Amino acid sequence: MLEIFVLTEHRQGQIRDITFEMLTKGRDLAEKAGADLTAVVLGKDVREHAKTLSEYAKKVLLVEDKRLENFNSEVYKKVLSDLINKHKPLLIMIGHTSFGVDLAPSLAAALKLPLASDCINIEFEGATLLITRQMYGGKVNVKATVRKVGCYIVTVRQAAFSVQKLSMNGEIIEKSSSLTEEITSKRFIKYVSPPLSGVDITAADVLVGVGRGIKDESNIPAVEELARSLGGVLACSRPIVDKGWLPNDRQVGTSGKIVKPKLYIALGISGAFQHVLGMKSSDLIIAVNKDPNAPVFNFSDYGVVEDLFKLVSPLKNKICELKGHKI
Amino acid sequence: MDVIVCVKHVPETAEAEIKIDSTGKAVEKIGLVFDINESDDYALEEAIRIKEKLGGTVTALTVGSGDADSTLRKCLARGADQAIRLTDVKFNGSDSYATAKILHSAIKGLSFDLILTGALASDDGYTMVGPILAELLGIPHATMVKNIEFSDDVVKVNRELEGGVEEIVEVKLPVALSVQTGINEPRYVSILGIKKAMRKEIKVLGLVDIDLSENDVGEAGSWIVIEKMFVPPVEKQTEFIKGTPEEVAAKIAEIIKSRGLM
Ligand SMILES: Cc1cc2nc3c(=O)[nH]c(=O)nc-3n(C[C@H](O)[C@H](O)[C@H](O)COP(=O)(O)OP(=O)(O)OC[C@H]3O[C@@H](n4cnc5c(N)ncnc54)[C@H](O)[C@@H]3O)c2cc1C
Numbered sequence: 001m002l003e004i005f006v007l008t009e010h011r012q013g014q015i016r017d018i019t020f021e022m023l024t025k026g027r028d029l030a031e032k033a034g035a036d037l038t039a040v041v042l043g044k045d046v047r048e049h050a051k052t053l054s055e056y057a058k059k060v061l062l063v064e065d066k067r068l069e070n071f072n073s074e075v076y077k078k079v080l081s082d083l084i085n086k087h088k089p090l091l092i093m094i095g096h097t098s099f100g101v102d103l104a105p106s107l108a109a110a111l112k113l114p115l116a117s118d119c120i121n122i123e124f125e126g127a128t129l130l131i132t133r134q135m136y137g138g139k140v141n142v143k144a145t146v147r148k149v150g151c152y153i154v155t156v157r158q159a160a161f162s163v164q165k166l167s168m169n170g171e172i173i174e175k176s177s178s179l180t181e182e183i184t185s186k187r188f189i190k191y192v193s194p195p196l197s198g199v200d201i202t203a204a205d206v207l208v209g210v211g212r213g214i215k216d217e218s219n220i221p222a223v224e225e226l227a228r229s230l231g232g233v234l235a236c237s238r239p240i241v242d243k244g245w246l247p248n249d250r251q252v253g254t255s256g257k258i259v260k261p262k263l264y265i266a267l268g269i270s271g272a273f274q275h276v277l278g279m280k281s282s283d284l285i286i287a288v289n290k291d292p293n294a295p296v297f298n299f300s301d302y303g304v305v306e307d308l309f310k311l312v313s314p315l316k317n318k319i320c321e322l323k324g325h326k327i
Numbered sequence: 328m329d330v331i332v333c334v335k336h337v338p339e340t341a342e343a344e345i346k347i348d349s350t351g352k353a354v355e356k357i358g359l360v361f362d363i364n365e366s367d368d369y370a371l372e373e374a375i376r377i378k379e380k381l382g383g384t385v386t387a388l389t390v391g392s393g394d395a396d397s398t399l400r401k402c403l404a405r406g407a408d409q410a411i412r413l414t415d416v417k418f419n420g421s422d423s424y425a426t427a428k429i430l431h432s433a434i435k436g437l438s439f440d441l442i443l444t445g446a447l448a449s450d451d452g453y454t455m456v457g458p459i460l461a462e463l464l465g466i467p468h469a470t471m472v473k474n475i476e477f478s479d480d481v482v483k484v485n486r487e488l489e490g491g492v493e494e495i496v497e498v499k500l501p502v503a504l505s506v507q508t509g510i511n512e513p514r515y516v517s518i519l520g521i522k523k524a525m526r527k528e529i530k531v532l533g534l535v536d537i538d539l540s541e542n543d544v545g546e547a548g549s550w551i552v553i554e555k556m557f558v559p560p561v562e563k564q565t566e567f568i569k570g571t572p573e574e575v576a577a578k579i580a581e582i583i584k585s586r587g588l589m
């Protein structure tokens with residue numbers, strides 16, 4: 001029987017959402033390809049995870065080893081290679097996450113299997129694997145074919161697929177770990193959280209997010225004032241934190257905070273998916289960008305094609321006027 | 328510490344108008360401004376800082392056309408000792424896998440302790456060259472690197488995870504690290520520095536100079552072949568607000584007020 005593998009991603013006792021997103025998509029693909037959906041879970045004391053996963057997959061391959069306690073691409077590569085060589089699955093789905101991007105490319109190169117990364121759609125046309133992915137920061141999509149081999153690896157973008165709860169009651173199959181000796185080339189040490197400045201953007205009802213369009217650090221106070229006039233807080237895209245213009249806990253996005261304010265005003269933010277994932281569930285999104293084709297407009301309720309510097313001060317004045325405050 | 332840094336010459340597209348060309352498989356390059364890829368700029372800076380601190384050399388490598396020389400000159404001006412450009416018409420159509428093979432065949436003859444790449448190339452965004460290169464060289468790797476510390480024969484690196492969390496991993500040298508933006512503050516290079524770099528030689532290698540065949544590179548040697556390019560579908564229909572800045576400001580303020588947000 002053909003199989004589709006979904007690699008379970010878990011961290012600090014939690015299965016991560018991407019796993020369920022892949023399982024939902026994987027089941028759809030498996031049905032069409034006449035294959036079984038298999039969740040693969042590697043770890044230490046992860047029997048509970050296997051049970052959860054059995055709701056979503058026909059089979060769960062469970063490998064437990066104390067050396068699998070924390071994610072380590074070198075250790076995962078070894079164990080997964082053995083499973084893949086044995087089962088020869090049609091497709092292996094891995095999250096396009098910080099774990100997945102550390103693992104999938106070297107796994108693919110080691111097994112000489114083709115890898116399609118950061119997929120937002122995956123289809124089979126006969127034996128041909130067709131994937132959709134984005135280029136140029138989300139300004140274009142491409143449909144591409146993957147070199148034909150009969151066994152493929154894909155990494156899947158977070159939130160590209162929605163989750164459907166299923167009751168598959170899959171079979172849990174325990175596999176002994178194929179690790180014989182200690183892998184010493186790479187060692188996990190610990191998790192750390194960078195210091196925080198104390199502002200919690202996830203608690204704010206109104207966020208004004210600024211991006212690289214703000215051009216210079218000296219322009220930050222003006223947008224900060226706008227945020228304050230709305231009783232809101234200033235947030236930002238990643239480059240603003242990278243440049244040190246705002247502290248890291250103001251960053252919205254996959255590597256920052258996921259926010260769901262009542263209002264998110266995006267100023268000079270292009271709308272890369274890593275940013276959008278962090279703000280697209282906001283109740284109301286207003287984007288200002290001088291580029292009419294900025295991807296951010298694909299996710300906004302209202303859009304303004306304008307130089308942000310021409311709008312910030314009139315907008316602040318208008319808001320103060322409506323609130324009856326002195327300017 | 329001998330460091331190799333892989334840099335890609337990419338078009339700036341965040342603010343540019345992008346047009347799909349007549350093949351329907353690529354974007355129109357004319358009119359776009361090219362520069363060093365964003366995360367590669369951080370990788371380059373990190374390489375130079377390591378050299379300044381620990382001594383050794385920095386070699387910059389790119390797979391690209393002659394236009395990429397301006398990116399290599401930037402590397403030389405910043406302090407790289409040597410620059411190598413891998414150029415061949417046969418390389419056209421290479422995905423990141425084929426690119427990694429080309430880089431590998433050039434690197435395997437060099438002596439190095441550390442290879443730095445960017446986390447991803449902002450044009451096609453495959454996020455894979457660094458770890459594939461490591462696998463081909465038979466060395467370990469770490470991706471999404473936000474901090475690097477050396478001690479004896481290992482590096483301790485901070486890897487960025489989701490949600491602002493990092494993990495610290497220890498990896499044995501020689502190692503390939505994919506550097507994430509924000510790891511440092513790339514310095515500006517003076518005009519004088521760039522002028523000086525104009526006189527430095529850039530070594531150019533083609534397919535005949537490396538240990539690969541035609542089938543290993545370009546489309547033939549790639550995993551991914553682009554069939555068609557198209558404009559992304561919209562998730563939400565945006566209502567565009569038009570008018571003078573004052574008119575737009577008034578409309579936005581009204582919308583916000585009508586939602587009870589004032
Ligand atoms: C692993 C990983 C994780 C990441 N995590 C995050 C994350 O958590 N959050 C995040 O934000 N990014 C993240 N990124 C980066 C992301 O891919 C983008 O590079 C980033 O979001 C771009 O920020 P930006 O929109 O501010 O800048 P750009 O993409 O450079 O866009 C600037 C925009 O400003 C507009 N503009 C310029 N001048 C003006 C003006 N005067 N008036 C109006 N508009 C103007 C331009 O048209 C352009 O659209 C991550 C990347 C990676 C690889």
Ligand SMILES: Nc1ncnc2c1ncn2[C@@H]1O[C@H](COP(=O)(O)O)[C@@H](O)[C@H]1O
Pocket residue numbers: 333334335336364366367370388389390391423426443444445446447448449451452453454455456457
């Ligand atoms: N053509 C290239 N020449 C040199 N380095 C490259 C090239 N393409 C990618 N890289 C390196 O690999 C990194 C990741 O690229 P990618 O896997 O294509 O997203 C980039 O940040 C560069 O450091």
